[in-house]
Amino acid sequence: MGPEYTQNEQPAAVCDRCGGEIYPEELVHLIDGFIICAECFEDYAYEYFESCMIAAEELTEKRYTYDDD
Ligand SMILES: [Zn+2]
Numbered sequence: 106m107g108p109e110y111t112q113n114e115q116p117a118a119v120c121d122r123c124g125g126e127i128y129p130e131e132l133v134h135l136i137d138g139f140i141i142c143a144e145c146f147e148d149y150a151y152e153y154f155e156s157c158m159i160a161a162e163e164l165t166e167k168r169y170t171y172d173d174d
Pocket residue numbers: 120121122123124125141142143144145
């Protein structure tokens with residue numbers, strides 16, 4: 106029951122998505138103030154840019170034309 110010493114360095118932050126510890130030497134994404142670890146980034150980006158997603162067939166149908174407002 107002695108004091109537990111860990112050789113690990115202190116986490117610099119935790120991921121806002123998975124809650125995982127992030128260490129100072131790791132790279133993270135800071136997106137809209139949220140800390141997103143590398144493991145979560147792909148899923149997060151997918152959700153983040155969901156509004157940009159369209160079926161590729163729409164590209165051929167619409168020919169991706171500009172709309173002048
Ligand atoms: Zn994460």
